Amino acid sequence: MVRFHVDTWDPAYGSSVDAAETASSTARIDPEVEVPASRWAPIPATAVPRPAAILFVDGIRRVDARVWIEEPLLDPDTGEVLGTQTGMGLCASYGSGVVCSCQRGAHLLSALTRRGLFTTVAGAEDVTTTAGTYRAHHTGDRGEENPALLLSGALQQHLTDLEIIAAAEARNGLRDHDVEDSLVVVDGPLRGRTSLADTIGYIKSHRTTYLPPALHAVIARLGAGERTPIFAMGTSWDRLSWYLRLPSADGAPWVGVVRVECAAELDPQAAVRLANLSQAVLPRYASTEYKDHR
Structure with missing residues (x-):
C-alpha cells in the first residue's frame, strides 16, 4: 500500500529539502543572422x-503541496516485503489561457486547467481531494539529479504541453473570426x-x-x-x-x-x-x- 505524507513547509518557501540554483550554461551565439x-x-x-488577430498565450503553475510517498520495498527474487522506501512528489495545479485581440476587441479564446501529482515513485496513484483529483505522472529517477529540480521540470513540461494545446485550440477558434492571419x-x-x-x-x-x-x-x-x-x-x-x-x-x-x-x-x-x-x-x-x- 502506498502512503502519502504532506511536507509541512509552505510550498512558497520551497521544500524542506531545497533545490540549489543551477548555473546558467554558456550559450553558443551567432550574431550574423541578419x-x-x-x-x-x-x-x-x-x-x-x-x-488581423494577436493571440497572447500564458500559463501558470502552483505547487499546492509537496508530499513524501511511501511504498513497500520488495525483495526482487522472493517478493517478500523488506520494509518501505520513500520518494518525493509534487501536487500541483497548472493552467493555460489564450486571449485574442482582434476587431472584436480583447476576448478569451481558450482556458484549460489541470491538476497533477508528479513523482518518481512508480507505484503512486491519483490523489483525490475535495478540490479535485491530482493525476499521477511518473518521472524516471535520474540518479544524482536533485529530485526537486527533476519534478519541477516535469511539471513545467506538462505546463508547456498544455500551452501548446491551448494555442492550437485558440487557432481553431479563429475560424469563425473571419481573419486571414494571426x-x-x-x-x-x-x-x-x-x-x-x-x-x-x-x-x-x-x-x-x-x-x-x-x-x-x-x-x-x-x-x-x-x-x-x-x-x-x-x-x-x-x-x-x-x-x-x-x-x-x-x-x-x-x-x-x-x-x-x-x-x-x-x-x-x-x-x-x-x-x-x-x-x-x-x-x-x-x-x-x-x-x-x-
Whole structure:
C-alpha cells in the first residue's frame, strides 16, 4: 500500500529539502543572422501590416503541496516485503489561457486547467481531494539529479504541453473570426513550442548576458520601438532571438527592454518578418510602468 505524507513547509518557501540554483550554461551565439557583427546598430521600426488577430498565450503553475510517498520495498527474487522506501512528489495545479485581440476587441479564446501529482515513485496513484483529483505522472529517477529540480521540470513540461494545446485550440477558434492571419505571442521562452506557426516568445526578465560586450552595448542604445539585429542562440536547444525596447520613461539603460524569440528552423527572411512584426505589435500592448516596470 502506498502512503502519502504532506511536507509541512509552505510550498512558497520551497521544500524542506531545497533545490540549489543551477548555473546558467554558456550559450553558443551567432550574431550574423541578419547583418554582420561589424554593422550591429539599433534597427528602427518599419511600416508593416499588422496581423488581423494577436493571440497572447500564458500559463501558470502552483505547487499546492509537496508530499513524501511511501511504498513497500520488495525483495526482487522472493517478493517478500523488506520494509518501505520513500520518494518525493509534487501536487500541483497548472493552467493555460489564450486571449485574442482582434476587431472584436480583447476576448478569451481558450482556458484549460489541470491538476497533477508528479513523482518518481512508480507505484503512486491519483490523489483525490475535495478540490479535485491530482493525476499521477511518473518521472524516471535520474540518479544524482536533485529530485526537486527533476519534478519541477516535469511539471513545467506538462505546463508547456498544455500551452501548446491551448494555442492550437485558440487557432481553431479563429475560424469563425473571419481573419486571414494571426500572430501568437507566448509569455516566456519558446522552448518546446517552436512547432507553432507564426509564433514568438516574449521574455521580460534578464538573468544572463548572451552577447559579447561590443554587441551587448547596442541594447542600451535602443530607443522605444527599436530592436537589435537577430542572433542565433544555442543552449540545450536552439532559437533565433533579438532585443526590443518597449515605450517607457527615461531611466536605467535596460528599462523597457524585452527579449523576443522565434524558431531556429526559420530562414532569415521569415525571422526578419517576425522581428519586424514584433516591433509593430508588442509596443502597442506594453503595460504602464506603475503596473509592471519591466
